[in-house]
Amino acid sequence: MGENLNVVGMLRTPQLRSALAEVCTDMNGTKFDLRIAPLELSAADASLPGSDLIIVEIDTRSADDVERLRTLVEQLSPGTPVVATAAEATLDDVRKLMRLGLVDVLPQPVQRDDVLAALEHASRVRKAARRPQAAKGRLVSVLKGGGGVGATTVAVQAGCCLAQTLQKRGQEVCILDFDVQGGTVALYLDLKDRTGLADLVSAQDRLDGELLRGAMTRHPSGLNVVAAPPDVMPLDTFSADFVRRLLDIVRQEFAVVIVDLPPTWCLWSFDILRQSDDVLLVTQMTVPGVRQARRQLDTLGAEGLDELPVRVVLNRYEKRWGEAVGLKEVEKALEHKIDFTVANDYRTVSEALNQGLSIADVRRRSKAFKNISKISDALAVAGSRKEERVEPHLANVPGR
Ligand SMILES: Nc1ncnc2c1ncn2[C@@H]1O[C@H](COP(=O)(O)OP(=O)(O)OP(=O)(O)O)[C@@H](O)[C@H]1O
Ligand SMILES: [Mg+2]
Missing domain, CATH: 3.40.50.2300 (Response regulator)
Incomplete structure (x- = not known):
């Protein structure tokens, strides 16, 4: 002190x-x-x-x-x-x-x-x-309305696309896989020599920009990746204070920081959301997908986070005749606009994930890539945070 x-x-x-x-x-x-x-x-x-x-x-x-x-x-x-x-x-x-x-x-x-x-x-x-106010990268959190809806796919692919766009401006993007018990970010990008979060948490007393870079792997698209631990670790291995300090450092180093959140709520995931400039809620046009997405929105409301800039991404979308009515129904059920759709394109997406590629390199002219580019463009637009505030740190909350 x-x-x-x-x-x-x-x-x-x-x-x-x-x-x-x-x-x-x-x-x-x-x-x-x-x-x-x-x-x-x-x-x-x-x-x-x-x-x-x-x-x-x-x-x-x-x-x-x-x-x-x-x-x-x-x-x-x-x-x-x-x-x-x-x-x-x-x-x-x-x-x-x-x-x-x-x-x-x-x-x-x-x-x-x-x-x-x-x-x-x-x-x-x-x-x-x-201190003079340090530059703070944009924080983008990715939430899912149910398991397997494609949240990690959207996060990773939008990240690759954004990395390419921002490279032209001399800026960098990174993705943190905070789905600590089932994270697949490194897998989807075929990054094998991964260290990631497990290394950072074990060296948390020495956390700085250099240690962070050492725990990252760079994908050919330019996206920097902090992988989830290779072995399952309990959620409470990661204290809110560690997560907060890590985010502070990452945001000093990168123009945009994407976080793939775990499916279960914990105090540090609320803390990450509270600091986010953008939240992507990924879901699908199925009854469970819409219900789960609605539950996520309700949970945010119950936690006093209803002011968050949430954008709903409807993944695996297939436009059929009369489908516009379907979209409206989903919006009504969610009481939230659908901001983006991503086409259902199993061939392109699975080819990309199997080979660890950006879909831009698999099928640039695909609808799925065009849709992902729209998400990336929206995230690239530099927005100013509503107000700078000192976020609470949850050092001693029982049950972390
Ligand atoms: N737009 C798409 N078109 C076709 N298939 C897709 C699309 N998006 C995702 N998928 C497929 O859906 C599967 C699940 O995707 P993903 O792992 O990204 O979901 P998730 O929401 O992150 O799941 P989890 O709950 O395990 O975190 C993957 O096998 C992927 O190939
Ligand atoms: Mg996932």
Whole structure:
């Protein structure tokens, strides 16, 4: 850390104040101002925005408290990290609190290591605020409406196409296979000498641009690939903090970063989505495909992510007579526009995947390639993020 940070504690009980005072001794010159202060006073407290970290004690059973905390975080964001601490918080409480944009939720009794982790985050935020804003590559997440709908195919093929387009501008594209238990990105690109995510997670304390490049394989199209681990690894091998730091580095190095997400939701996949500039939701025009896609959209809504720029890709699309009605029905069922279709072209797609090629090199004049190019063109259009914000890091969430 090595910095003199100013921490304010807005606490409910003297017991917590003395427990915290005991835990927070001798922390690199960090000053702790631990107050017994009701949360309703925090909105008007002019000293809070000037501090480096705010620790708030909250009663998770009180809806008013949660609402006040939301207001406080919104007032302070972006800039001042807030952590909450609550006695007997359930996993649901923690998830609810994290969605407010907190940095962390500290279980009680508060441990020294948890406070140190929060301080480390505060220190990174302070350093980032001093640095001139680094260029940040566009983050594109790929979600699927059901298994086998072609999400990885679309991600990989749009990635190859985009890599070719951006090469002309001197920019690079990479794809991260975060489908950590069943990822096929490297397989579909026939990249055998793959190291990828497994290497990066095992060397996570030394994560930097050089280590990242060393764990990547470059496809002839120019697409850079971080492969999924070759052996099945539990989802919680990858902490939200690791994923976040990795994305920060990748986005400094690449103009566009595509992430193939796992089929199961976990806190870090929500975290990736929250940071995304584009989300491609790939599905097919089948009853299960549409249902699953609708479930994904509903889940995003339930997680407070309904503002995400989601674009629906209908894969393996076959236009038959009267099909336009079908598309409209799908849109109605999804309550979302179909932004792209990709033609059902088994011959072209399987030839490409079997040989690890871009479909541009298999059948450039195919409908499937034209459709994929449209997706790639949309991703190539540089868009500005709505606003720069310091994303929450989920250092101590149980059940990660
Ligand atoms: N447009 C297409 N036309 C014909 N076949 C396709 C098309 N897109 C994908 N496929 C085929 O569908 C199969 C599944 O594709 P893919 O692995 O990309 O799906 P996925 O959604 O990533 O699956 P998973 O749930 O395993 O991650 C592949 O064998 C691929 O060849
Ligand atoms: Mg896949």
